[in-house]
Amino acid sequence: MSATTKTRTAAEGRTASKPAPASAAARLLGDRRLPVLVTAGLFLAMYIGGLSRYQNYGFGEPQVFLNLFIDNSYLLVAAVGATFVIMSGGIDLSVGSLIGFTTMFTAWLVERQGLPLLLVIPLALGVGAFGGFLMGYVIHNFEIQPFIVTLAGLFLFRGLCLVISKESISISDSTVSSMAQTRVSLGLGELSIGAIVALVVLAAAFYILHYTRFGRRVYAIGGNEQSALLMGLPLGGTKIAVYTVSGFCSALAGLLFMLYIQSGDPLHAVGMELDAIAAVVIGGTLLTGGSGYVLGTLFGVLVLGLIKSIIQFEGTLSSWWTKIATGVLLCAFILIQRAMTTRKQT
Amino acid sequence: MAEPRPVLEMTGIVKEFPGVRALSGVDFRLFPGEIHALMGENGAGKSTLIKVLTGVHTLDGGTITLDGKAVRIGSPLQAQHAGISTVYQEVNLCPNLSVAENIFIGREPTRAGRIQWKQIRKEAAEMVDRLGLDIDVTAPLSSYPLAVQQLVAIVRSVGHGDSDGEGSGTKVLVLDEPTSSLDRDEVLELFRLMRRLRDEGVAILFVSHFLDQIYEICDRMTVLRNGTLVGEHMVADLDQVGLIELMIGKALDQLEELHEHQLRSDVGETLVKAEGLGRTGGIAPFDLEIKKGEVLGLAGLLGSGRTELARLLFGADQPDSGKVTVAGKQVSMSAPNDAIGAGVAFCSENRKTEGLVPDLTVRENIILALQASRGWTRPIPASQRDELVAKYIKALDIRPANPEARVGQLSGGNQQKVLLARWLITQPKLLILDEPTRGIDVGAKAEIQKLVVSLSEDGMSVLYIAAELEEVLRLSHTIGVLRDRKLVAQLTNGPEITTSKILETIASGEHQ
Incomplete structure (x- = not known):
């Protein structure tokens, strides 16, 4: 029965109503994985370029590669959180402030109040997640632009840093310094605890986004919020959860940053939300939401990290060139996104 | 057809919006295994009735009985769980997800929280196959034309409730103008699917402005006019002329x-x-x-x-x-x-996305193009503006005839008239x-066609x-x-x- 009523084969269906993508190039441009591949390719090209240029200065050491993870562990965690938000079609500007606040909060509790680190860590994560939850709650229930709500969060958390102390608090706690110095050997080189935590977060995010209902809802809402609502998906819960995840990741990034830099400072991580957003976008996630991969975010972070390393190896260049390179890349990737989305509309 | 018990009965439905009584005491019933057309001019209350039924609007009076039990429907999700599924004019799916995922999202089979992708693809392929469609369920939805997306939306709605144990299977399928952007072959494909579902005992509520389609596919129809019930007829008993007369209330x-x-x-x-x-x-x-x-x-x-x-x-x-x-x-x-x-003036086919600003009032929308052509530094005097707007509201019979009404709340035909008025006011060549x-609807269609004729007689191309x-x-x-x-x-x-x-x-x- 079903065979007889089939009136159009897949091929017919496409040719009848929509011209099939003609060339291989056009098909490639329509592939959602393309931006991730481009970023991965860019990373590889930059890495090979660095190898040929700085070979004699030890660029080829595996540890140089692993250092990318160590030096950017906090950025990776923050960018993973930002990926959730951007994927859902939102934006979170409070990331940097929340990172700064977490460094201050933990440094103050550990150093000034003498609380054990193991108690402070869950506390800091809880505060970060709660902050994200509140922002998500306001965004959803009062239907306010995420841009404005998280901008308020940005000012609020930065202000709270200064309420705790106007001065930087350096951390001399022995647990912190031993954790910071611990290295896990991988044979070829070693990773810090921070880098391992970041990779675990990345893996967890990948699993959540692709293998849980919550993750798929994030994609659906980013794809078309109105449709998601009419399909009966819990819009509010998902949105609030997304900002909670981002808040949690920011707090965790703050802890890793504190571990990396071993102090709390009210001016830590100013503007890091923009680095995180840049990494997400360079990693191929559409700013309008619904399309992208958290793996792309990893490559985005690695590309940003590699720019920094290359500039260090170059030696003579000012570190501001990092910003310039980031700006150029960001611009290029947004143009690629634009080309992809306009193709889809035609 | 023997007259079994209706699967759905709506009695004395009342719905009011600020300043408008959209539905006043409408009765509606739907039998299993029939395709039922809901007919009426724009603004007759069809969309409102559907939105009440599907939980988008809450009702202000009356009762809804499903399978003999009174139900309260407060949200689209509750409607789905009760067995009422809807496919809207605009495809409400996520184009960035695969076909299979669009069919299953919100009720994916999971094991220990992990989505079972293999099972989803297999079941989606089976569902698509069972309904006689040939679609690659792993392809992203956006790779298919609108017509196929619409069919996927139907597959999704009828599949709802079958597998999750929360629902009770689709009893009522609401199709709100699914054919308005399909070509003939695509419509036939849709009808084939509708007949198949009807034969499986699903009650289908079908809204379309194409009378030929109504006569081709429907068994029974309910006619609304100005928010009230005009009558319920078997399609075979009422010819097109009679139907149109019922809809517009005059010969x-x-x-x-x-x-x-x-x-x-x-x-x-x-x-x-x-x-x-x-x-x-x-x-x-x-x-x-x-x-x-x-x-x-x-x-x-x-x-x-x-x-x-x-x-x-x-x-x-x-x-x-x-x-x-x-x-x-x-x-x-x-x-x-x-x-x-x-x-040159251009009234686009996508009046919602390319023409009107839904949050502005009728007056503001009408005046927009004229103001733009004068430049923003020379506002149109208020008296002249109000006079112009009133003139075109009257000339085109825009309902409600209230220049302060928000365009987004108008029915489709009236929105079209507002868009027309905007361009006519600039007196294009x-x-x-x-x-x-x-x-x-038919009435508004005839008015717009008449208008075109008279414009051309006045020398407009x-x-x-x-x-x-x-x-x-x-x-x-x-x-x-x-x-x-x-x-x-x-x-x-x-x-x-x-x-x-x-x-x-x-x-x-x-x-x-």
Whole structure:
């Protein structure tokens, strides 16, 4: 029965109503994985370029590669959180402030109040997640632009840093310094605890986004919020959860940053939300939401990290060139996104 | 058909919006295994009734009984769990996800929280197959044309509740104008699917403005007018004329008048002339002349380049080749502003996304283009503005006749009239109407067609695009036939031109 009523084969269906993508190039441009591949390719090209240029200065050491993870562990965690938000079609500007606040909060509790680190860590994560939850709650229930709500969060958390102390608090706690110095050997080189935590977060995010209902809802809402609502998906819960995840990741990034830099400072991580957003976008996630991969975010972070390393190896260049390179890349990737989305509309 | 117990009964439904009583005591019933048409003019309350049924609006009075049990439906999700599924005019799926995922999202099978992708793909493929469709469920939804997306939406709604244990299977399927953007083959495909579901015992509520489709597919119909119930009839017992009279509440003189209208034979000198105008990927280069007071109709299948041609003439897309002269002067047409300056107005087919600003009032929407052409530094005096707006609201019979009403709350036909009023107020020389009658009811359709005729009599040129050939044939002096993004023929309307003649031209692609 079903065979007889089939009136159009897949091929017919496409040719009848929509011209099939003609060339291989056009098909490639329509592939959602393309931006991730481009970023991965860019990373590889930059890495090979660095190898040929700085070979004699030890660029080829595996540890140089692993250092990318160590030096950017906090950025990776923050960018993973930002990926959730951007994927859902939102934006979170409070990331940097929340990172700064977490460094201050933990440094103050550990150093000034003498609380054990193991108690402070869950506390800091809880505060970060709660902050994200509140922002998500306001965004959803009062239907306010995420841009404005998280901008308020940005000012609020930065202000709270200064309420705790106007001065930087350096951390001399022995647990912190031993954790910071611990290295896990991988044979070829070693990773810090921070880098391992970041990779675990990345893996967890990948699993959540692709293998849980919550993750798929994030994609659906980013794809078309109105449709998601009419399909009966819990819009509010998902949105609030997304900002909670981002808040949690920011707090965790703050802890890793504190571990990396071993102090709390009210001016830590100013503007890091923009680095995180840049990494997400360079990693191929559409700013309008619904399309992208958290793996792309990893490559985005690695590309940003590699720019920094290359500039260090170059030696003579000012570190501001990092910003310039980031700006150029960001611009290029947004143009690629634009080309992809306009193709889809035609 | 033996009369079994209705699966759905809505009794004394009342719904009020600020200032409007959209539904006053409407009764509606739906039997299992039937396709039931909900008929009425725009603003008669069809959409409101559907939204009450599907939980988008909460009802202000009356009861809903499903399978003999009174139910309260507070949200689309509750409606789905109760077994009422809806497919809207606009496809409400996520284009960025795969077909399989669109069918399953929100009720994915999981094991220990992990989504079982293999099972989803397998079951989705089975569901699609069972309904006699051939769709690759792993492809992203956006890779399929709108018509297939609509079928996927139906697969999703009827599959709902089967597998999750929370629901009870779809008892009622609501299709709200699913056919308005489909071509004939796609409609047939949809009907095949509807019949199959009906035979499985699903009660289908079908809304369409195409009367032929109603008569082709439906068993029973309920007619609404001005928020009240006019009657429930078996389709076989009521002919089209009778139905239209019920819908508009008066005899058909208005429509007949139009049928017998004689096209004016004398048209003036050439107003707009396009030579070799074309755009790669849009439409092949064409020559076109539109005379003063002429109605030029464009006929062709969906996607044949009708809209693309119009957009070139309006400067909404930039041509690769050719030139346009308006009243003897060459116009660059590199942006809509040039066209507006030359006296060309364009009513787009997507009135929601490309034309109206839903959050502004009727008055603000009407005045928009006139104000823009004067420049923002010279506001139109309030008295003159109010007078103009009142005049066009009256002339086009926009309902509610309240210049302060927000356009987003108007029905589709009235929104179309607001858009028309906006352009008419600027007194263009050439009015481009892209599917002005899509998705609006018979009465409003006739009014808009009458308006086109009288505009042309007053000397305005009109480029008229419509999916229905009868419409084009009835109104146009000249008919441009498009096929595969090419203007293949221009026929001068006359007694020998019939719809079948146009169809032949479309099919053969040449002027015989």
